[in-house]
Amino acid sequence: MNNKNYRNNPEGLRHIRTLIDEQKTVMMASELDTIPFSICPMTLQQMDEQGDLWFFASKDSGLFRDIEKDNRVQIIYSDEQKHTYISIFGNATHIIANQKRDELWNSNLLNWFDGKEDSNLALINVNMENAFYWDNENSELVSLFKIGKGGSVKEKSGAGVKGFVNL
Secondary structure, X not given: OOOOOOOOOHHHXXXXXXXXXXXXXXXXXEOOOOOOOEEEEEEEOEEOOOOOEEEEEEOOOHHHHHHHHOOEEEEEEEEOOOOEEEEEEEEEEEEOOHHHHHHHOOHHHHHOOOOXXXXXXXXXXXXXXXXXXXXXXXOEEEEEEEXXXXXXXXXXXXXXXXXXXXX
16 A cells, blocks of 8 residues: 555545545546557445545456556546546556455455455455546636655646546
């Protein structure tokens, strides 16, 4: 796990927490330098206290192999009922943590794994570098935070796509 935390922008982190309030299927893109890039539906299990995102994956999946080569990922979150649209860029890491696996395990995962002791089961942790959400009220892209070199935080993105907010 990365030591980076988002305490330098707790407001942005709180806001993204209100937008991501439950387990949700998202699209996770990998091989971002490739056209077309790889994309895979994943269930977001948790956004932890530090702001990292947690997923389960199969060790023999293309996504797992992609992350071994290049750990940069883009996550697209969409909730049409709540009109919530989020784009998150970050770095993914394979994690071996039995306590975390036990904490996040739920019976829905039996559709893909033979139980939480399945040798093919892996945890993926995504450390967010920047996040954008669509502000419906103002029809603009808003930046919640952007962690750059030196830990600087960018509050609003003027260069983003109109209608999305950078977290």
